[in-house]
Amino acid sequence: EAGVAQSPRYKIIEKRQSVAFWCNPISGHATLYWYQQILGQGPKLLIQFQNNGVVDDSQLPKDRFSAERLKGVDSTLKIQPAKLEDSAVYLCASSYTNTGELFFGEGSRLTVL
């Protein structure tokens, strides 16, 4: 079974530039999550989707971050404009139900200079 796919794996940008990350969850997984993991800390939930709909985006900085999940499958997370403090690994995870095991992708490491 294929795992959660993410791209790009690494991205370096200057502050005030924009960036987009893509995630393809495990087939059949209805729930998709984006987490931000700053070095040395635990993952922080940014947004949770159930199929097409947003379940929780309370911790998403909506002035600069946006996310969408088209057709209930792939998802894109965008940051515009980026700040230095956005440097982190962005992890995408999916689960078959919204109460079960999370399967994480390898993450997209963002460095903002």
Added chain:
Amino acid sequence: QQPVQSPQAVILREGEDAVINCSSSKALYSVHWYRQKHGEAPVFLMILLKGGEQKGHEKISASFNEKKQQSSLYLTASQLSYSGTYFCGTEISGGGADGLTFGKGTHLIIQP
């Protein structure tokens, strides 16, 4: 509210035991445990639901004390492969309505 994990770091010899704790100030519906090796994605270990159940996975087991809102992860006769950072993730509402809130992690180093 982020759960508090303790200790922050543990260094063990192969074959020794370890306990990692996870505490919350809020009533919990469930506690999830994950292990993350350097540069890799977190990997699921187990879920514990309120009710004080205890679960086991090979030589790794965990308990959930609902009265104390605390979960403990037990690693018995540790192996080199157990090295990594252990995170607990807590869920308050149940039904997946609020996602998981992870602690800052406990770094476990197993030496030969």
